[in-house]
Amino acid sequence: xLPDLHEIRTADNVGIGYDPAGIGSRxxxxxxxxxxxxxxxxxxxxxxxxxxxxxxxxxxxIALFLLVPLLVSVGYFAVAEALTAGRTPGKRALxxxxxxxxxxxxxxxxxxxxxxxxIIDLALGIGVVVMFFDRRSRxxxxxxxxxxxxxxxRAPTAAAPPGxxxxxxxxxxxxxxxxxxxxxxxxxxGALRTFLSRPGMAPDQRARLAAVIAERLxxxxxxAPGAPERQWPPELLLERLYLQLLPRMxxxxxxxxxxx
Numbered sequence: 001x002l003p004d005l006h007e008i009r010t011a012d013n014v015g016i017g018y019d020p021a022g023i024g025s026r027x028x029x030x031x032x033x034x035x036x037x038x039x040x041x042x043x044x045x046x047x048x049x050x051x052x053x054x055x056x057x058x059x060x061x062i063a064l065f066l067l068v069p070l071l072v073s074v075g076y077f078a079v080a081e082a083l084t085a086g087r088t089p090g091k092r093a094l095x096x097x098x099x100x101x102x103x104x105x106x107x108x109x110x111x112x113x114x115x116x117x118x119i120i121d122l123a124l125g126i127g128v129v130v131m132f133f134d135r136r137s138r139x140x141x142x143x144x145x146x147x148x149x150x151x152x153x154r155a156p157t158a159a160a161p162p163g164x165x166x167x168x169x170x171x172x173x174x175x176x177x178x179x180x181x182x183x184x185x186x187x188x189x190g191a192l193r194t195f196l197s198r199p200g201m202a203p204d205q206r207a208r209l210a211a212v213i214a215e216r217l218x219x220x221x222x223x224a225p226g227a228p229e230r231q232w233p234p235e236l237l238l239e240r241l242y243l244q245l246l247p248r249m250x251x252x253x254x255x256x257x258x259x260x
Contacts, residue, residue, distance in 0.1 A: 018150035019098045020136040032090030081111040085183040113139035167196035174243035180221035192242040210234035
């Protein structure tokens with residue numbers, strides 16, 4: 001069963017679609033992450049046993065062999081997803097990432113919830129069953145945290161009108177490098193291009209929409225509340241993000257809308 005497209009609509013009624021990751025690609029990503037975790041677990045055990053007093057080394061070894069894999073299993077995924085906008089090394093290798101249902105990057109709360117529940121998914125073996133019957137291939141952890149795993153490269157698409165005109169920019173200056181811009185991908189660039197290609201909107205409507213998009217992108221970038229980029233006018237931030245993303249994004253084919 002193919003997962004349904006996960007669509008998010010902006011305030012301007014622009015649809016941004018994400019292709020939920022299937023069971024196969026998620027298992028491959030999990031396999032890569034398991035290898036990374038194995039290295040972390042072995043390193044942690046070696047260091048802990050090397051530093052332990054000789055008299056308790058045996059008891060400590062038993063405790064560590066029971067606790068460290070569990071702590072690393074939860075902590076590795078939770079920390080990696082919270083700090084990298086939903087991309088663990090395995091997900092990044094497979095072109096996947098975790099997002100909230102509203103399209104935002106998962107925070108520490110969502111990452112902890114989905115990965116604590118992962119223990120139930122794996123221990124009881126029901127995660128795969130739930131993923132098979134869910135329209136977006138979500139497991140119990142995703143349902144509890146309000147998240148979905150999506151593909152980054154293959155199918156996020158924006159519902160842009162055919163023959164979208166080129167973006168109209170007030171300045172060709174991309175400005176200083178924006179922290180976290182590498183976290184953005186095709187979907188975000190497509191939303192930026194759609195917005196910047198609509199100069200005919202009423203000024204107040206355009207300003208409101210720019211503020212909404214800028215706030216969401218600042219969140220995905222992981223910018224602190226006092227970051228200089230948050231002080232820029234929203235439209236200037238959107239233009240600079242578009243220009244900084246442009247070199248690594250393929251142009252849209254004529255007459256076929258816009259890839260995101």
